[in-house]
Amino acid sequence: MNIIKKKFLSIFENQVLKQGYVLEVRAWNPATFFEVDLHLPGVDMEKWTSVQHMKVKVSEYTYRDYTPALWDAETSTCTLCISSDHNGPGSAWVSSLKKGDEVSYIGIGSTFHKPVADSRLLCLGDMSSIGHFLALKQLALGIGEVYGAISFGMESHAREFSDYFDTYLQPIPEKNWDISLVSWIDAQELSTETIYIAGHIPTAMQLRRHLRQRNDFNGSIKLQGFWQ
Ligand SMILES: Cc1cc2nc3c(=O)[nH]c(=O)nc-3n(C[C@H](O)[C@H](O)[C@H](O)COP(=O)(O)OP(=O)(O)OC[C@H]3O[C@@H](n4cnc5c(N)ncnc54)[C@H](O)[C@@H]3O)c2cc1C
Known part of the structure; x- marks a missing residue:
């Protein structure tokens, strides 16, 4: 400089x-x-x-x-x-x-992420998005329920996450960010949820593309990219 x-x-x-x-x-x-x-x-x-x-x-x-x-x-x-x-x-x-x-x-x-009233708030992200989803959960108190999955590279961190925070966010092992989160979402029934995606930008975009192909999903997707 x-x-x-x-x-x-x-x-x-x-x-x-x-x-x-x-x-x-x-x-x-x-x-x-x-x-x-x-x-x-x-x-x-x-x-x-x-x-x-x-x-x-x-x-x-x-x-x-x-x-x-x-x-x-x-x-x-x-x-x-x-x-x-x-x-x-x-x-x-x-x-x-x-x-x-x-x-x-x-x-x-x-950011553009805020809770949508009377909706199920489904969150997907990597470890960098933990604070983001804890913040969304705090804002959603009495408005809607936050749940979803966060991918972890280390088993010990996944355990610590479950021990320290009382959430419906499921820690999942991170084989390859998009693959583990895609597998998780494929196992979920979807309807009119609001889906919040945060963290690694290429993964976030890949997840959004994948969700748009789901015939059972009529909700909305909100994406906040963090890093690439
Ligand atoms: C709105 C917003 C909110 C954010 N909130 C948080 C937050 O609460 N917690 C948080 O941890 N991050 C958060 N981030 C992301 C954080 O600002 C970036 O990850 C930041 O780039 C990391 O900075 P760095 O200097 O360590 O690495 P950089 O110099 O930015 O990147 C160096 C290298 O590391 C890689 N990299 C960057 N971040 C990660 C990561 N998390 N995991 C693996 N590889 C990575 C990059 O691809 C690059 O190759 C947020 C970003 C935004 C835009």
Whole structure:
């Protein structure tokens, strides 16, 4: 990055960056998945009616999106669930986080995923979508039921998911993302569900194509791609 661009970005960052604070970090075993509890002073979480994403500074001039889940509006706290089983600045950042650290972020915005009233909310994704679907479940409380499948590369992570979170999201082994989720969906009867797909973009698109070919399915599909 040239010096002018750097100068411009640092002026921009000084004007817009907000701070949050790490209350706790829980690494799963092996440590390629993290739950990060954050305090976000001044954030009005009561306003959240759709799944949110926050743009976090993970290294110099580098930002990644993560999903605030399990929030408590009264204390302005939430949890990020971050997959780090790959090399990238986001993975390196989350692996280095510890209690008391300051987290800088540009802002928090809405995704297009929100619960549809009186509908069954079927969710499909990989580990990076755990926070997204926990957020959808929280928003759907008293509106509709969240269920579905999440693919896991490691059996130990699948077990931890079932132990830590009380959901109707079924952990399934990840042979090849699209194949395991396609097999799971093929075993389900479908009718008018709202289907939410998140995570790996090629898999998400493949799942949507597959679902559109189902004659028994008359519901809608909402896709939120994360990474490719
Ligand atoms: C709206 C939105 C919300 C998101 N919420 C979350 C969230 O809550 N939790 C979360 O973990 N991610 C979330 N993501 C995805 C996250 O921002 C990206 O996965 C990010 O690219 C990872 O950054 P990185 O710097 O670690 O890797 P990158 O530098 O982006 O990628 C490096 C390499 O790793 C691969 N890669 C990236 N992510 C993964 C992955 N999860 N598994 C396997 N390989 C991967 C890429 O294909 C690439 O080859 C979200 C993305 C969006 C758009």
